[in-house]
Amino acid sequence: MVDIRETSAAGGASSRRVVPRLPALVAGVMGSVASPLISFVIVLAIWSLVSALKVVPDAIFPSPWSVASAFAEMMENGVFFSDLGISVSRAATGFVIGASLGVAMGVLTGRVAVIRTVLNPFMTLLRPIPAIALVPVAIVWFGIGEGSKYFVISYTVFLTVWFNTHHGMEYIPDIYLRASQSLGASRLREFFQVVIPAAAPHIFAGIRLGVALAFLSLVAAELSGASSGIGYRLQESRQYIRTDRMFALLIELGVLGAIVDTIVHRIGKRIVHWQQS
Amino acid sequence: MVDIRETSAAGGASSRRVVPRLPALVAGVMGSVASPLISFVIVLAIWSLVSALKVVPDAIFPSPWSVASAFAEMMENGVFFSDLGISVSRAATGFVIGASLGVAMGVLTGRVAVIRTVLNPFMTLLRPIPAIALVPVAIVWFGIGEGSKYFVISYTVFLTVWFNTHHGMEYIPDIYLRASQSLGASRLREFFQVVIPAAAPHIFAGIRLGVALAFLSLVAAELSGASSGIGYRLQESRQYIRTDRMFALLIELGVLGAIVDTIVHRIGKRIVHWQQS
Amino acid sequence: MSSNIAALADEGRVEIDHVSIRFTSKKGDHLALAETRLQLEPGTFTALIGPSGCGKSTLLNALAGFVEPTAGQIRIDGRPVDGPGPNVGVVFQQYALFPWFTALGNVKFALQRFGLGKTELHERAMAALAEVGLETQADKFPGQLSGGMKQRVGIARTLAYEPKVLLMDEPFGALDAQTRREMHDLLLRVWEKHKATVLFVTHDVDEALLLADHVHVLSRAPGRIIRSYDLSASRPRAISRDFPDLLDTREEILALLKPEPAEDRGDVASVS
Amino acid sequence: MSSNIAALADEGRVEIDHVSIRFTSKKGDHLALAETRLQLEPGTFTALIGPSGCGKSTLLNALAGFVEPTAGQIRIDGRPVDGPGPNVGVVFQQYALFPWFTALGNVKFALQRFGLGKTELHERAMAALAEVGLETQADKFPGQLSGGMKQRVGIARTLAYEPKVLLMDEPFGALDAQTRREMHDLLLRVWEKHKATVLFVTHDVDEALLLADHVHVLSRAPGRIIRSYDLSASRPRAISRDFPDLLDTREEILALLKPEPAEDRGDVASVS
Amino acid sequence: ADTVNFAWTPNPQTPQVDVALAKGYFEDAGIDLNIVSFPSGREGFEALLGGQVDFAFMAEFPAVTGALTGQDFGVVADLARFTGSRIIGSAEYGQFETPADLEGLQIGTTLGTNVDYYLSEVLSGADVQAEVINASPVDLVSSLVRGDIQAAVMFPTFYANAKSTLGDNYRELRAPGYQVHFIIAASGDAIENKQEMMEVFLGALAKADADVKADPKAAMEAVAANMKGAMDVAAVETMWQDVDVGMELDDDLLNLLVSEGKWIVSKGVIKADEPTTESMRAYIVDAPLKAVAPSAVDLN
Ligand SMILES: Nc1ncnc2c1ncn2[C@@H]1O[C@H](COP(=O)(O)OP(=O)(O)OP(=O)(O)O)[C@@H](O)[C@H]1O
Ligand SMILES: Nc1ncnc2c1ncn2[C@@H]1O[C@H](COP(=O)(O)OP(=O)(O)OP(=O)(O)O)[C@@H](O)[C@H]1O
Ligand SMILES: [Mg+2]
Numbered sequence A, B: 001m002v003d004i005r006e007t008s009a010a011g012g013a014s015s016r017r018v019v020p021r022l023p024a025l026v027a028g029v030m031g032s033v034a035s036p037l038i039s040f041v042i043v044l045a046i047w048s049l050v051s052a053l054k055v056v057p058d059a060i061f062p063s064p065w066s067v068a069s070a071f072a073e074m075m076e077n078g079v080f081f082s083d084l085g086i087s088v089s090r091a092a093t094g095f096v097i098g099a100s101l102g103v104a105m106g107v108l109t110g111r112v113a114v115i116r117t118v119l120n121p122f123m124t125l126l127r128p129i130p131a132i133a134l135v136p137v138a139i140v141w142f143g144i145g146e147g148s149k150y151f152v153i154s155y156t157v158f159l160t161v162w163f164n165t166h167h168g169m170e171y172i173p174d175i176y177l178r179a180s181q182s183l184g185a186s187r188l189r190e191f192f193q194v195v196i197p198a199a200a201p202h203i204f205a206g207i208r209l210g211v212a213l214a215f216l217s218l219v220a221a222e223l224s225g226a227s228s229g230i231g232y233r234l235q236e237s238r239q240y241i242r243t244d245r246m247f248a249l250l251i252e253l254g255v256l257g258a259i260v261d262t263i264v265h266r267i268g269k270r271i272v273h274w275q276q277s
Numbered sequence C, D: 001m002s003s004n005i006a007a008l009a010d011e012g013r014v015e016i017d018h019v020s021i022r023f024t025s026k027k028g029d030h031l032a033l034a035e036t037r038l039q040l041e042p043g044t045f046t047a048l049i050g051p052s053g054c055g056k057s058t059l060l061n062a063l064a065g066f067v068e069p070t071a072g073q074i075r076i077d078g079r080p081v082d083g084p085g086p087n088v089g090v091v092f093q094q095y096a097l098f099p100w101f102t103a104l105g106n107v108k109f110a111l112q113r114f115g116l117g118k119t120e121l122h123e124r125a126m127a128a129l130a131e132v133g134l135e136t137q138a139d140k141f142p143g144q145l146s147g148g149m150k151q152r153v154g155i156a157r158t159l160a161y162e163p164k165v166l167l168m169d170e171p172f173g174a175l176d177a178q179t180r181r182e183m184h185d186l187l188l189r190v191w192e193k194h195k196a197t198v199l200f201v202t203h204d205v206d207e208a209l210l211l212a213d214h215v216h217v218l219s220r221a222p223g224r225i226i227r228s229y230d231l232s233a234s235r236p237r238a239i240s241r242d243f244p245d246l247l248d249t250r251e252e253i254l255a256l257l258k259p260e261p262a263e264d265r266g267d268v269a270s271v272s
Numbered sequence E: 001a002d003t004v005n006f007a008w009t010p011n012p013q014t015p016q017v018d019v020a021l022a023k024g025y026f027e028d029a030g031i032d033l034n035i036v037s038f039p040s041g042r043e044g045f046e047a048l049l050g051g052q053v054d055f056a057f058m059a060e061f062p063a064v065t066g067a068l069t070g071q072d073f074g075v076v077a078d079l080a081r082f083t084g085s086r087i088i089g090s091a092e093y094g095q096f097e098t099p100a101d102l103e104g105l106q107i108g109t110t111l112g113t114n115v116d117y118y119l120s121e122v123l124s125g126a127d128v129q130a131e132v133i134n135a136s137p138v139d140l141v142s143s144l145v146r147g148d149i150q151a152a153v154m155f156p157t158f159y160a161n162a163k164s165t166l167g168d169n170y171r172e173l174r175a176p177g178y179q180v181h182f183i184i185a186a187s188g189d190a191i192e193n194k195q196e197m198m199e200v201f202l203g204a205l206a207k208a209d210a211d212v213k214a215d216p217k218a219a220m221e222a223v224a225a226n227m228k229g230a231m232d233v234a235a236v237e238t239m240w241q242d243v244d245v246g247m248e249l250d251d252d253l254l255n256l257l258v259s260e261g262k263w264i265v266s267k268g269v270i271k272a273d274e275p276t277t278e279s280m281r282a283y284i285v286d287a288p289l290k291a292v293a294p295s296a297v298d299l300n
């Protein structure tokens, strides 16, 4: 989940890509626009084929067409948009809480030795504890309402964003700190103009991961106390053995996550633009 | 989850740490040995205090002592070690499958344009789909035996390791590839002696993350079709509201994950030693 | 040495055919190298000299196949350059050592194309390091070497590889005078043995005059060749009265590189 | 300029008191700098010259507070150096520009300590860039600059900052002769104005002689000072008959730097 | 011997399985029984539909869903009925003597399960309005303690815990109207191709069923032993006051299936026709049980 670009020596528009030693034609045809399309056509073709072969019953591995109609059905009765709205707002709230705490804490543990000493062992211990395992605890602490959902989502987001920020802070190339300190920058200035930009690629990598995790933990978060949202709908579809709906919802989750990830990635690239030049 | 160290200009034994501008005494006392200890003492103190205040019933937020006795109980009746053994072997198998596939796939998508074009959009779509959502599907496809558990664990590990490897492969500093190609290295040699070492820090970051995820997804994997293992025991304790046991198991999971993470991290540092020099 | 690819005198012809290079960025275009025509005959030694930022590194990068010319074509032995290749060796301005190999490992990497046995590989690599005076530093990683040491490992690596065409971008910039002189000797020795076609970027006029058959002077950015000199003096040369032609050329080039109407500020090493 | 911290003639005394520096690694110890004693008086200009790998950068790093001496102590104005600080400005061998700032932004960063208004900050930064000939490149990011340009931005940044002690590690290595001369002028101008204490590492004997009050020559690794020269010739200087002392010193230093029994191979720019 | 995969988890309501296991009836019948544990009957049922197990133990509710969506399976036995369904409340919010006391409360339950059905039967039967809140089974008690909900309808397994956690505040409302049926479902494959195996399997359970009736105490011990300390004999005995143990297949079950089916269809999640007695009857496969215990089957 690392997205650190090294400053390449030549860069520029006419810099030759050294990476793919492939017939230029093939690479050319498969431009960035065509690429997802080709991918999906292939995946869809395989899927249709497998479900047409009926190795497993349609109720368990539904065909693309029944999934499409389940999708249409949810669109029609309005469940689709209401679920989407509520889940996105939960993911967003949880993400914002988790990510801000994560960045703040990462800054602290990365830069202040005392805090690092006290908290890091504890954080290291928390990292292997999954959010689903904390759902019951969350309910006890935050109630069955939105609180526990925010907790579960932000818990996961927090740990990841913290970890990335922490390491970004810790491994800032000495040369930048040396330059900054020799140029008499105050600690405040060093922090905002050197430490933060230098760690920015790592922080963004963490944030991007955090976004993915906010969606990943939606399902766990909506296990209890929810009666709407994509995660709840997934549970419900499972209860009523609506496999077609389940697939439709999983695809919804995937598409949603991918879109948000792309947006975050684009924003990150704009902000941390110097990494590519 | 990034652990990329930049080559610092001076390095060496006597290189001055520029990072923490703290009283040297404080930092000295809190050496690496004392650090976890201090952390745990503090956490334990807070925990005892909270549970002593009895804001929530012990059945819901157990005291450290009841957790300790739950721990002792599991030790006594042998459940502890049998669960540990089975869970570790599941996590290990799932990890090995997922990580090897992830590295292999990352190498392919990172270096071969056609494969990247076909697979990346699909992978991007898979990333926001959580393992728990796939449990029912896994059971249908891989059976209720160990197969579905390996699937759930390796699915999560795979996606993360793939992502890291892919980006590590993609963003290898041009200068290394230029040097290698100018020195007439064959593609094979370029791959093993340049691409792999240059991407190694990223691959290791992914593997480290993958190890954490193998433990994180144990709980989801053991939700169904298991009758032993830490995840199963957690479910069981939850069913019977044995909160003390739940806490003990969560701590077990955390300690286990932290130990394995430390080992992997150490190994990684040895192998990718040049990053620090 | 065992390979004799570079020894065929008619290999290593470099043609730079109406090449210009432009970088595009958000803030618009930037012409880094104005239209340039140049032909390097096999086995010749050419030096490029010009002000900072005039496009020397950019031209070298294009020759090495790292950057695609915006216009024109570069051919080596008649074949257009379409990417980095084993015919063209490069000594990089930024060293480009592999940090995961020791100094020795870096040199071995370059020698592997000769398919030597293990012992011979080791010996040849050690010999190459010895030539640049680093036999005692063989086991150090690049992060543990001084600037000049890194540069020398880079030189040893590329020379050991014996390419037909050798591109060098300020290869001796980080070296002290004495080491630099030793490197000059080494470079000339290797070049005379294998008759590679050498293109050499330097800021040091004396260095260009001591080494090259041809010297091309570039203008301020965007660079283009404004003057060329053919040097026929036999080697070893010195910038002294023994080589009056060199002294004259030196004066001319220094005057060319001065942008202002040549006011004599007296801070040039003006040889009487 | 507005600040006059550096103008106090008695500030900027550097004492290097029996300092030696040793790197430890798995493969054992390595003495990078042998015991060295040196005192730099406030406002003097000192050049260090020595073979590649002899420990020049290491000594500078210790002065800047980046590396801790294994033995001995370094004091600036009587206070032991215990880390990088605002009194000591450094021009880094690897430039150390901030890639997230433009050339202008990098210079502005250094100027912020003067607490200027927005317009003045901009104007002063532009002026500093103009002095190194980069006013047209102000909006480029380091990744878009040539090697020499990066080096000049680094120089502009440190000079703009007006430190009491100025450490420079081969600051002009990547510059062509003409630009280098302009930089010499700039450096001397700034130095005379602010009377900073300058310590300057170079490989170029002529450069040391043109600029410095004191020249110290270091031995092969592990480095220690083997000869020191005091130069009293008035500036501007030239390496010519007008300055016979400089010519003599030059010969001596070149001989010192030659390790072998000085065999005249004729490839030195032997001025007649 | 054939391997028979059976989705079953130790629980206090199916003593026939515990006894048959304890006495080795499956081995005697030549069955190599492989028991697979699932956290809920529904998941065992999913495994059955996916062809992973031959038999699954569960409540009747998932079977209704399966029938409505046209899955390939059949109900082959009804092992026990739970008669003690109740609504649990905290004294802080009322005394919970009649369903009318539920008016206006927030009541937690697990949506899409049989307790959801039970609650809606009680509410509509008494014409009472209340807000139904979804929570997973394990979270109901803690939500009740916190006061996020004022009453809860939960699976019987959690009753004991609710009682001990709420202490003096524990109140229960035993509104009639629903009995959980603990059934065994067989996979379509077993029904079509393995009649003999089904009879042998049910035969072993029938034999155990007789034992349970003959010696309930021994059956309780067998149950407690399999629960590995989660419930002792006394606890099982208490629980059995509300359990009607006995293997059968009768019209009660059929009618319940139809009624639940109608309720589910009214929810609109499943697109299916309103179920009828005939359509549900097709999912009760009585032939094997008739073959081993004719008196247990009472279907018209
Ligand atoms: N990646 C890039 N993007 C945009 N502009 C670039 C890039 N690389 C180089 N340039 C510009 O192209 C011009 C020529 O750069 P180049 O590195 O070739 O100079 P040079 O002659 O090697 O200079 P020096 O002697 O200082 O190394 C400069 O103006 C520089 O700013
Ligand atoms: N981080 C390090 N770890 C181990 N050894 C080091 C390290 N940095 C420098 N050295 C060693 O210390 C010695 C002195 O290095 P230094 O960089 O000071 O040389 P220098 O005089 O600046 O040389 P140059 O002129 O080539 O830059 C060298 O032998 C080098 O290998
Ligand atoms: Mg250049």
Ligand SMILES: [Mg+2]
Pocket: C146, C147, C148, D056, D057, D058, D093, D169
């Ligand atoms: Mg140095």
